[in-house]
Amino acid sequence: MAANGNGEFSFGKGTARKGLAKIQTAASQKKQSAICHDDSTPPVKAQTIDELHSLQKKRSAPNTPIKGTQGSFSPLSDEARQKQQLQSISASLASLTRETGPKVVRGDPARKAETPKFAADPGDHFSFTPTISVSDSSLKFTHVLYNLSPAELYEQAIKYEKGSFIASSGALATLSGAKTGRSPRDKRVVKDETTEHELWWGKGSPNIEMDEHTFLVNRERAVDYLNSLDKVFVNDQFLNWDPQNRVKVRIVSARAYHSLFMHNMCIRPTPEELENFGTPDFTIYNAGQFPCNRYTHYMTSSTSIDLNLARREMVILGTQYAGEMKKGLFSVMHYLMPKRQILSLHSGCNMGKDGDVALFFGLSGTGKTTLSTDHNRYLIGDDEHCWGDNGVSNIEGGCYAKCIDLSREKEPDIWNAIKFGAVLENVVFDEHTREVDYSDKSVTENTRAAYPIEYIPNAKIPCVGPHPKNVILLACDAFGVLPPVSKLNLAQTMYHFISGYTALVAGTEDGIKEPTATFSACFGAAFIMLHPTKYAAMLAEKMQKHGATGWLVNTGWSGGSYGCGSRIKLPYTRKIIDAIHSGSLLNANYKKTDVFGVEIPTEVEGVPSEILDPENTWADKQAYKETLLKLAGLFKRNFEIFTNYKIGKDNKLTEEILAAGPNF
Ligand SMILES: Nc1ncnc2c1ncn2[C@@H]1O[C@H](COP(=O)(O)OP(=O)(O)O)[C@@H](O)[C@H]1O
Ligand SMILES: C=C(OP(=O)(O)O)C(=O)O
Ligand SMILES: [Ca+2]
Numbered sequence: 001m002a003a004n005g006n007g008e009f010s011f012g013k014g015t016a017r018k019g020l021a022k023i024q025t026a027a028s029q030k031k032q033s034a035i036c037h038d039d040s041t042p043p044v045k046a047q048t049i050d051e052l053h054s055l056q057k058k059r060s061a062p063n064t065p066i067k068g069t070q071g072s073f074s075p076l077s078d079e080a081r082q083k084q085q086l087q088s089i090s091a092s093l094a095s096l097t098r099e100t101g102p103k104v105v106r107g108d109p110a111r112k113a114e115t116p117k118f119a120a121d122p123g124d125h126f127s128f129t130p131t132i133s134v135s136d137s138s139l140k141f142t143h144v145l146y147n148l149s150p151a152e153l154y155e156q157a158i159k160y161e162k163g164s165f166i167a168s169s170g171a172l173a174t175l176s177g178a179k180t181g182r183s184p185r186d187k188r189v190v191k192d193e194t195t196e197h198e199l200w201w202g203k204g205s206p207n208i209e210m211d212e213h214t215f216l217v218n219r220e221r222a223v224d225y226l227n228s229l230d231k232v233f234v235n236d237q238f239l240n241w242d243p244q245n246r247v248k249v250r251i252v253s254a255r256a257y258h259s260l261f262m263h264n265m266c267i268r269p270t271p272e273e274l275e276n277f278g279t280p281d282f283t284i285y286n287a288g289q290f291p292c293n294r295y296t297h298y299m300t301s302s303t304s305i306d307l308n309l310a311r312r313e314m315v316i317l318g319t320q321y322a323g324e325m326k327k328g329l330f331s332v333m334h335y336l337m338p339k340r341q342i343l344s345l346h347s348g349c350n351m352g353k354d355g356d357v358a359l360f361f362g363l364s365g366t367g368k369t370t371l372s373t374d375h376n377r378y379l380i381g382d383d384e385h386c387w388g389d390n391g392v393s394n395i396e397g398g399c400y401a402k403c404i405d406l407s408r409e410k411e412p413d414i415w416n417a418i419k420f421g422a423v424l425e426n427v428v429f430d431e432h433t434r435e436v437d438y439s440d441k442s443v444t445e446n447t448r449a450a451y452p453i454e455y456i457p458n459a460k461i462p463c464v465g466p467h468p469k470n471v472i473l474l475a476c477d478a479f480g481v482l483p484p485v486s487k488l489n490l491a492q493t494m495y496h497f498i499s500g501y502t503a504l505v506a507g508t509e510d511g512i513k514e515p516t517a518t519f520s521a522c523f524g525a526a527f528i529m530l531h532p533t534k535y536a537a538m539l540a541e542k543m544q545k546h547g548a549t550g551w552l553v554n555t556g557w558s559g560g561s562y563g564c565g566s567r568i569k570l571p572y573t574r575k576i577i578d579a580i581h582s583g584s585l586l587n588a589n590y591k592k593t594d595v596f597g598v599e600i601p602t603e604v605e606g607v608p609s610e611i612l613d614p615e616n617t618w619a620d621k622q623a624y625k626e627t628l629l630k631l632a633g634l635f636k637r638n639f640e641i642f643t644n645y646k647i648g649k650d651n652k653l654t655e656e657i658l659a660a661g662p663n664f
């Protein structure tokens with residue numbers, strides 16, 4: 001009542017007349033009418049409840065362009081465009097053995113009144129007259145929920161998906177089902193005449209082969225499953241902020257959770273871009289609730305994530321873990337980009353006020369997201385980037401942060417990003433207050449938050465930047481023998497990049513077990529498609545050309561191995577990273593370490609000097625030496641598979657890289 005049209009509070013003249021009209025004297029009341037009104041505001045402009053409800057929602061672009069509203073950018077009529085879009089979706093969902101795609105209609109089947117009058121012509125390949133011999137599936141409509149907004153997806157999730165709740169921060173908390181992490185052993189890649197020669201196969205490779213026919217069997221299984229549902233979600237979005245190398249992706253999924261996750265993680269098209277979207281470059285069929293058939297050739301479990309580069313398609317069966325889609329697309333980029341001489345990187349990336357860019361490489365849990373999200377710098381992205389002739393570009397439109405033990409104090413920007421629109425996976429919360437307990441690992445240790453990058457206050461939009469100045473390799477060394485920071489020469493940078501070391505701590509139960517070393521080539525062996533040396537050669541060439549400095553930062557243990565020592569404090573790691581960014585560390589005094597032969601600084605501002613050399617922090621010097629040699633041995637053994645490869649055209653560099661490993 002006291003609010004004007006802008007929703008602001010005001011004490012205007014009209015307010016005095018209207019707002020205070022409730023207090024009336026008996027005399028004035030008498031003058032107006034004998035009936036006592038309970039409110040003097042005008043009545044609603046509706047005759048029925050249904051009419052009232054229809055007033056609540058204004059028709060709008062972009063997702064459902066309607067005649068007469070804004071958002072018509074192309075010369076096509078709205079109806080023709082909508083029909084074209086539905087036909088494209090029908091083609092995506094088509095069985096490969098039947099002659100036509102399914103009958104798709106737009107909108108929620110629960111809202112019959114809102115279902116548009118036109119459906120896609122089922123004969124999207126050619127004109128087709130239905131005969132009596134068609135199966136039941138062709139009699140049924142597939143309802144498509146196309147590029148819904150976060151608010152609409154919240155409603156879908158809360159209404160229809162068990163385990164979906166609004167957390168007190170406003171984020172959508174949900175469960176990913178039985179799988180709470182990726183399933184790399186269930187990934188399959190179609191081996192055909194082309195990929196047989198192009199891709200990395202065999203020992204160490206993430207690409208486990210499958211044939212084209214088996215792919216089609218799984219594709220049909222996924223498509224039939226999706227078409228059997230009342231409704232499917234379709235996201236049409238982009239990958240890569242470099243406009244010249246943008247990739248159009250379509251994600252067909254059965255859960256609002258998956259649609260919201262990809263809405264956050266991929267680049268969101270503007271209404272105009274969406275109208276001109278056309279045919280996608282790549283399509284994911286996510287039928288994660290439905291298992292693969294164990295009798296199918298090549299299947300070793302009920303989960304299968306299948307990539308077909310020739311068809312530009314990915315099929316997901318038997319896992320609802322949303323990270324599969326994000327990292328599946330990353331694999332595709334690891335194939336497409338190097339073909340264009342663009343290096344794809346499993347790294348975070350940020351930029352200082354002066355335009356100095358840093359890359360953060362590292363395996364899961366080593367700190368890419370945490371350290372690239374830095375309040376004093378612009379965030380370009382937390383996980384997947386491209387490095388081309390013009391500089392760096394983020395592949396994604398969002399971030400995917402680990403939330404175990406998340407603290408508002410240590411990671412304020414991530415904490416604040418977990419608000420309305422963000423997806424919270426597998427966290428535990430108070431059933432009443434809906435307050436999340438980030439220390440609770442009851443569902444999984446791998447609790448996650450996915451949010452659009454603009455939820456980080458100093459995100460750099462568009463997410464592109466100039467050539468990197470620093471290349472930071474992160475390792476979470478649970479052995480506790482790698483220094484908190486070391487400076488690397490180019491050959492050492494390449495040696496550590498190809499090695500891709502981190503250590504996992506053993507299961508937290510049953511007392512303390514040995515940390516386990518993991519080596520994952522290019523800090524992302526699970527996602528690379530070509531031989532690691534291809535990416536390494538490109539990185540070496542780019543670092544050399546642009547004069548980038550390599551660093552190895554241990555975000556893991558100090559003062560002993562896991563169980564004895566403790567994890568290096570995040571504020572110390574941040575100080576180290578600050579000194580790299582500012583350039584002050586480049587000019588510090590260094591000493592060379594034994595065994596790994598890297599340069600370690602004697603001082604870093606804000607970090608106790610004694611921890612810079614790990615030997616100082618171990619009480620048992622003999623144990624330190626033995627652990628160091630043990631880790632060095634593991635490095636050596638891992639590198640054996642690469643000794644017969646040449647890195648780039650430069651024989652000299654290859655020899656230097658081979659010599660850049662530990663010496664003992
Ligand atoms: N010294 C440290 N440096 C970086 N991260 C640390 C450190 N100590 C603890 N952590 C925690 O380790 C985790 C790193 O995970 P994250 O940044 O998500 O890794 P990534 O993005 O590489 O998978 C975060 O939960 C962070 O709070
Ligand atoms: C999403 C993932 O990435 P990260 O742990 O590196 O953030 C993943 O590896 O599944
Ligand atoms: Ca990652």
Ligand SMILES: [Mn+2]
Binds near residue numbers: 368370382383400402
């Ligand atoms: Mn991350």
